[in-house]
Amino acid sequence: MQHAVVFDGLSKAFGGRVAVDRLSLQIPVGSVYGVLGPNGAGKTTSMLMASGLLRPDAGRVQVLGHDVWADPVAAKALFGVAPDGLRLFDSLSAQELLRFVGELRSMPGPVIAERAAELLHVLGLADAANVVVADFSAGMTKKIGLACAMLHAPRVLILDEPFESVDPVSAQTMRAVIARYVAGGGTVVMSSHVMELVEAVCDHVAVIVGGRALAAGRTSDVQGGMSLHERFLQLAGVGVDELGSGLQWLQS
Ligand SMILES: Nc1ncnc2c1ncn2[C@@H]1O[C@H](COP(=O)(O)OP(=O)(O)OP(=O)(O)O)[C@@H](O)[C@H]1O
Numbered sequence: 001m002q003h004a005v006v007f008d009g010l011s012k013a014f015g016g017r018v019a020v021d022r023l024s025l026q027i028p029v030g031s032v033y034g035v036l037g038p039n040g041a042g043k044t045t046s047m048l049m050a051s052g053l054l055r056p057d058a059g060r061v062q063v064l065g066h067d068v069w070a071d072p073v074a075a076k077a078l079f080g081v082a083p084d085g086l087r088l089f090d091s092l093s094a095q096e097l098l099r100f101v102g103e104l105r106s107m108p109g110p111v112i113a114e115r116a117a118e119l120l121h122v123l124g125l126a127d128a129a130n131v132v133v134a135d136f137s138a139g140m141t142k143k144i145g146l147a148c149a150m151l152h153a154p155r156v157l158i159l160d161e162p163f164e165s166v167d168p169v170s171a172q173t174m175r176a177v178i179a180r181y182v183a184g185g186g187t188v189v190m191s192s193h194v195m196e197l198v199e200a201v202c203d204h205v206a207v208i209v210g211g212r213a214l215a216a217g218r219t220s221d222v223q224g225g226m227s228l229h230e231r232f233l234q235l236a237g238v239g240v241d242e243l244g245s246g247l248q249w250l251q252s
Pocket residue numbers: 014018019037038039040041042043044045046
């Protein structure tokens with residue numbers, strides 16, 4: 001099986017504290033691969049390393065056979081990335097931002113204009129085309145981030161928390177856009193906390209805890225007959241039991 005993205009022993013520590021610990025994942029071509037994990041598990045750190053935005057301490061990432069750090073120009077032409085929390089050039093309007101991103105990718109002006117109009121339309125941002133991105137809501141910002149990542153029709157999309165702050169109608173639209181993208185041969189790697197969406201959208205998942213993959217593979221195999229939510233709680237080892245007899249002072 002050909003892999004679209006391979007994480008090979010990726011590691012990263014911040015000030016001696018390990019965030020990602022020898023993480024290896026193999027993401028099949030044409031899959032929608034969900035990366036799950038509790039807060040602080042190392043999802044964002046992994047996505048940043050995979051997309052060439054944060055240098056790993058050890059390990060490699062390959063996108064369609066190109067090493068993201070050793071061969072960045074070839075690798076970066078093949079994927080689009082929508083990082084979580086990194087600022088866009090938000091003093092531009094949505095339309096200007098897409099033009100800027102397209103020009104960075106050396107795309108011809110008419111192609112940028114046509115794709116930008118179509119993406120803004122399908123993502124429900126057409127009315128905001130001339131609004132400065134700094135004035136966007138959190139959900140609108142997620143959507144313009146997705147549009148920027150898709151504009152050059154990459155073969156792989158790396159999306160960090162694409163559904164965070166996105167309303168259910170917009171989430172449905174984004175799901176349809178992602179499904180269309182995958183039907184056309186694309187591959188998606190995304191982190192998410194929204195278990196129902198991951199279960200509905202992702203054919204493969206990895207559950208990361210403490211920077212290590214505790215389970216990875218086809219979603220149904222990882223689930224092992226449980227809901228993804230139950231399986232996630234089991235692997236992440238978190239539960240209301242941890243409250244014990246604490247927080248007594250909250251009782252009125
Ligand atoms: N720039 C940084 N400097 C220091 N520590 C960092 C930095 N970035 C991440 N960390 C630490 O690395 C660990 C993993 O963080 P990361 O953001 O990758 O987790 P996450 O799984 O994306 O969490 P969340 O679901 O809360 O977004 C955490 O302990 C975090 O505090």
